[in-house]
Amino acid sequence: MLWKFTGKFIVVYFFALLLGLGCLVNANAGAVRSGFNDNTLAANDDGSTGLVPLNFEINFYGLTFDALYVNNNGNVTFNAALGNYTPFDLTSTAAQIIAPFFADVDTTGVGSDVVTYSFGTGTVSGRDAFGVNWVNVGYYSGNTDKLNSFQLVIIDRSDIAPGDFDFEFNYDQIQWEAGDYSGGSGGLGGDSARAGYSNGTGDPGTFFEISGSAVNGAFLDSNSDTGLIHKSLNSEMLGRYVFQVRSGAVSEELINLTPASATNPLGSEHTVTATVQDNNGNALEGREVTFNIVSGTHAGMTGTDETDPNGEATFTYTGTAAGADVIEASFINSHGETITSNQVTKTWEETTAVELISFKARTNADGGVTVTWETATEVDNAGFNVYRAGGNGGRYTRVNDKLIAAKGSATSGARYKFVDNSGGGKSCYLLEDVDSNGKSVSHGPVTNKAVRSRR
Numbered sequence: 001m002l003w004k005f006t007g008k009f010i011v012v013y014f015f016a017l018l019l020g021l022g023c024l025v026n027a028n029a030g031a032v033r034s035g036f037n038d039n040t041l042a043a044n045d046d047g048s049t050g051l052v053p054l055n056f057e058i059n060f061y062g063l064t065f066d067a068l069y070v071n072n073n074g075n076v077t078f079n080a081a082l083g084n085y086t087p088f089d090l091t092s093t094a095a096q097i098i099a100p101f102f103a104d105v106d107t108t109g110v111g112s113d114v115v116t117y118s119f120g121t122g123t124v125s126g127r128d129a130f131g132v133n134w135v136n137v138g139y140y141s142g143n144t145d146k147l148n149s150f151q152l153v154i155i156d157r158s159d160i161a162p163g164d165f166d167f168e169f170n171y172d173q174i175q176w177e178a179g180d181y182s183g184g185s186g187g188l189g190g191d192s193a194r195a196g197y198s199n200g201t202g203d204p205g206t207f208f209e210i211s212g213s214a215v216n217g218a219f220l221d222s223n224s225d226t227g228l229i230h231k232s233l234n235s236e237m238l239g240r241y242v243f244q245v246r247s248g249a250v251s252e253e254l255i256n257l258t259p260a261s262a263t264n265p266l267g268s269e270h271t272v273t274a275t276v277q278d279n280n281g282n283a284l285e286g287r288e289v290t291f292n293i294v295s296g297t298h299a300g301m302t303g304t305d306e307t308d309p310n311g312e313a314t315f316t317y318t319g320t321a322a323g324a325d326v327i328e329a330s331f332i333n334s335h336g337e338t339i340t341s342n343q344v345t346k347t348w349e350e351t352t353a354v355e356l357i358s359f360k361a362r363t364n365a366d367g368g369v370t371v372t373w374e375t376a377t378e379v380d381n382a383g384f385n386v387y388r389a390g391g392n393g394g395r396y397t398r399v400n401d402k403l404i405a406a407k408g409s410a411t412s413g414a415r416y417k418f419v420d421n422s423g424g425g426k427s428c429y430l431l432e433d434v435d436s437n438g439k440s441v442s443h444g445p446v447t448n449k450a451v452r453s454r455r
Helices: 009-019
Strands: 039-041 048-060 063-071 075-077 097-102 115-124 127-139 143-156 165-173 194-198 207-209 240-246 253-258 261-265 269-278 288-295 302-306 312-318 323-332 338-340 344-349 354-363 369-378 381-390 415-420 427-435 440-447
Touching: 039 048, 048 127, 048 143, 048 165, 048 240, 097 143, 097 165, 115 143, 240 253, 253 323, 253 338, 261 269, 269 288, 269 323, 269 344, 288 312, 302 312, 312 323, 354 427, 354 440, 369 381, 369 427, 381 415, 381 440
Parallel strands: 048 115, 261 344
Antiparallel strands: 039 115, 048 063, 063 075, 075 097, 097 194, 115 127, 127 143, 143 165, 165 240, 194 207, 253 269, 269 312, 288 302, 288 323, 323 338, 323 344, 354 369, 369 415, 381 427, 427 440
């Protein structure tokens, strides 16, 4: 390869070391996950780590790896460290590579952070994960007028089968696309970045580049159509591109389930949506999706639906018991393989026993406070408690001696009045309804209103 040298290279390199390694900053607090900064690749241009352990095994197109090289120029490799700074075609390389943003990263400039990585300590959704951060990094030669923030996360999925894994490309900010020595000017133009992967054989189906690779301006934040932060793959998070590797091969057809979590009252309906697409983000119509509640109070419920022109299929069910459900979806791809989605969580809560119409507090002429409330319906309601705190906040104290008995029913409500003679001045009040099992729900607070004195 061609090596780059300038008279300023050594000076800038050691100056960056003297300044320290900088702080990890998540540029837009978006797709880039927090953490993965236990280890650092010292400020450099075209450098690499030695062989770094993953802390778990992955099967990447029939080859098993438990370690890799972190390369400064936006990629990791498995067979050898890689110092190339001008991105080459990932569809015809002999390198075993995963590259979220293959371009000429230079972290020696003042204002650029360094590359960080972690193994053995990171997790995603409770699963072991290895991550590399290229956050707030500059470009060759020591330029920091534009900074990029992106990340690679490799996630152990041996829970599905030994060697299975997911990997994510996460992007928060892409302001430059090429270094000065790759034909770029001010970080733009030239041989612009590529993103994708390859197992190095050139065999069909063993390599991939994200659409826009090597196209000037395609990946930049300023491009609202194809900019990496404006799109996603197999994720509801913009800027996140998720790839699933099953039985050694990257799935060319993917499924993602949303929303990730939700809470609804019992008796209502909840809908989850599965989106099926290829790894270019194109919707796949006419695929039968099977939904399965794998655990929770509604475990065992299933449903099927066919994807529409947007690649979407839905599953709707009604909550009949309180608790949390875990739901997943799957479909059969064109190779006859079952592809399973991410898991999502649905929490069902019991409906409030009391439907409240009004709740008020008013100061009386004698200084006491009258608290009134009206209900529309009361289900299994034993009664009420009234609590008071000072007008400037503080601890609430119950002011009624005994439970105020319920008068309403499931079909009709009632009006209530309680006089707090121990009050004085401005106060805040909470109302608590208590059911026959002792479960309570609070309403408010409200503040008492003073009565104008008559002349």
